[in-house]
Every structure is written in structure tokens, then in C-alpha cells.
Amino acid sequence: MKMNNTRASASLKEMIHVAHVDKFYGDFQALSDVDLSVNQGERIVICGPSGSGKSTLIRCLNGLEFHDAGEIIVDGISVEEDSKHLKTLRQEVGMVFQQFNLFPHLTILENLTIGPMKVRKIAKAEAEKRARLYLERVHIPEQADKYPAQLSGGQQQRVAIARSLCMETRIMLFDEPTSALDPEMINEVLDVMVELADTGITMVCVTHEMGFARKVADRIVFMEAGRIMETATPDKFFTNPDSERLKLFLGQILDH
Numbered sequence: 625m626k627m628n629n630t631r632a633s634a635s636l637k638e639m640i641h642v643a644h645v646d647k648f649y650g651d652f653q654a655l656s657d658v659d660l661s662v663n664q665g666e667r668i669v670i671c672g673p674s675g676s677g678k679s680t681l682i683r684c685l686n687g688l689e690f691h692d693a694g695e696i697i698v699d700g701i702s703v704e705e706d707s708k709h710l711k712t713l714r715q716e717v718g719m720v721f722q723q724f725n726l727f728p729h730l731t732i733l734e735n736l737t738i739g740p741m742k743v744r745k746i747a748k749a750e751a752e753k754r755a756r757l758y759l760e761r762v763h764i765p766e767q768a769d770k771y772p773a774q775l776s777g778g779q780q781q782r783v784a785i786a787r788s789l790c791m792e793t794r795i796m797l798f799d800e801p802t803s804a805l806d807p808e809m810i811n812e813v814l815d816v817m818v819e820l821a822d823t824g825i826t827m828v829c830v831t832h833e834m835g836f837a838r839k840v841a842d843r844i845v846f847m848e849a850g851r852i853m854e855t856a857t858p859d860k861f862f863t864n865p866d867s868e869r870l871k872l873f874l875g876q877i878l879d880h
């Protein structure tokens with residue numbers, strides 16, 4: 625179900641505000657004067673060469689890393705190391721990583737219910753109902769009673785997505801969710817992400833999957849050397865990029 629009308633009418637609310645952000649690791653500057661604004665329901669794909677700062681930027685959005693200068697506000701919360709609201713922020717922003725980070729000693733169902741029960745204080749029966757619903761959504765309801773090691777990488781990543789969905793967050797961040805997967809499992813995860821994108825959730829996704837970017841993104845952000853070099857709609861991004869660097873990058877990745 626497309627929700628473009630809803631997204632259009634909601635598009636005035638800015639969910640992510642990044643202004644003049646710098647980030648250093650020691651002496652190394654990983655982000656330089658980064659600006660990014662994401663409205664409610666927007667789908668943003670971030671791409672760029674290895675080491676360009678994509679993961680650093682997305683990790684700064686939910687306080688897994690902290691910026692050194694500038695301002696980041698996510699869903700009304702200022703992201704700062706000493707903020708009292710960091711816990712709330714992390715609860716409100718879902719994140720799916722390259723490595724699935726499931727609890728190995730818990731079943732799939734338990735992986736999905738632990739957050740809602742502990743953090744949201746939802747009763748077990750309700751949490752399980754919700755978990756089974758989202759396992760249906762990611763097309764693996766039959767895996768509920770297995771342990772993560774018994775699932776394929778693609779299935780584990782779909783559980784990781786379902787786990788974020790169970791927390792019913794309004795923002796989902798993805799950091800190269802398919803890059804640790806065997807090629808034949810990439811599409812099953814991307815398909816779930818395409819379905820998720822149609823629900824109106826705000827999405828920021830670091831990925832090299834340009835087919836996904838073309839299909840889903842409202843805007844694609846190209847980073848290089850810690851800077852945002854270009855931001856464009858998929859159409860412009862792929863057919864008429866402004867910078868020579870982006871043309872070179874596209875030449876390299878689209879040839880593969």
C-alpha cells in the first residue's frame with residue numbers, strides 16, 4: 625500500500641536535523657560541515673566510497689557516536705553525549721546493522737519480545753502477538769521458536785528488521801544491512817525493506833544497493849571524504865549528476 629498522500633501531507637515535520645556537523649576520531653576528521661534535513665516519512669539513501677563517513681553519520685544520528693561540532697536533532701531530541709534524553713532517543717530510533725546483533729541464547733520470538741516487554745513495559749501475551757505479526761510481515765512466521773544460529777543470514781537480518789518494528793519506532797536507520805549477506809539472500813532482505821518503505825516510516829539507509837536506492841529513495845545523498853558532495857532525487861542522481869566525483873563513483877559501482 626502506497627502512502628504517498630500521507631507522506632506528502634506530513635512532510636512539513638522535520639524528523640532529522642543535521643547542521644554544520646563535524647566529527648573527529650583523534651586527529652582524523654570523519655565528518656566535515658555536514659548538513660542534512662529529513663522530513664517525516666522520507667526515505668533517504670546514503671552512498672559513497674568506503675571510508676567517506678556514511679556509517680559515522682548514521683551512528684551520530686542515534687548517539688552511537690557523538691559529533692564534535694554542529695547540531696543534530698532527531699525527533700525533537702538534541703543528540704548530545706550528556707543528554708538526559710539519549711535513552712529515549714535510542715528507544716525511538718530503530719537501527720539495523722550489517723551484523724544482525726541478535727541475542728544468540730534467545731529464540732527468535734524472545735529476541736522480538738524482550739525490547740517491548742523490558743523497555744515499553746508491554747505484557748508478554750501482547751508482545752508475542754506483536755512479534756508474530758511482524759514475523760509475518762518479514763515472511764518468516766515459521767521461525768519463531770528457533771535460535772538465531774539455526775537461521776540463514778537473510779532470515780536473521782529479517783528478524784533484526786522485525787525486532788526494530790516491534791518497538792514501533794517512527795524512524796529506522798539501516799547501516800549497510802545487506803553487505804554481510806551472501807548474494808542470494810540480499811534480495812529477500814531488500815524486498816522487506818521496500819515493503820517497509822511503503823508504510824510511511826522515516827528511513828535513512830546506508831547502502832551500496834543502487835537498485836534499492838532507485839526504487840525507494842526520495843533523495844540520495846552522496847558522501848566523499850566526510851562531506852556531503854551531492855543530494856538528488858534518484859532520477860537526477862543516476863541520469864544527470866552534478867559532480868565529476870559522483871559520475872566516477874557511479875561508473876565504478878554500476879559497472880559491477
Ligand SMILES: Nc1ncnc2c1ncn2[C@@H]1O[C@H](COP(=O)(O)OP(=O)(O)OP(=O)(O)O)[C@@H](O)[C@H]1O
Binds near residue numbers: 652673674680
Ligand atoms: N572508531 C574509529 N576510530 C578511528 N577512525 C575511525 C573510527 N570509525 C571510523 N573511522 C574512520 O573514519 C572514516 C569514516 O569511516 P566510516 O565507517 O564512517 O566510513 P564509511 O563510509 O561507512 O565506510 P564503509 O563503506 O567502508 O563502511 C574512515 O577513514 C574510518 O577509518
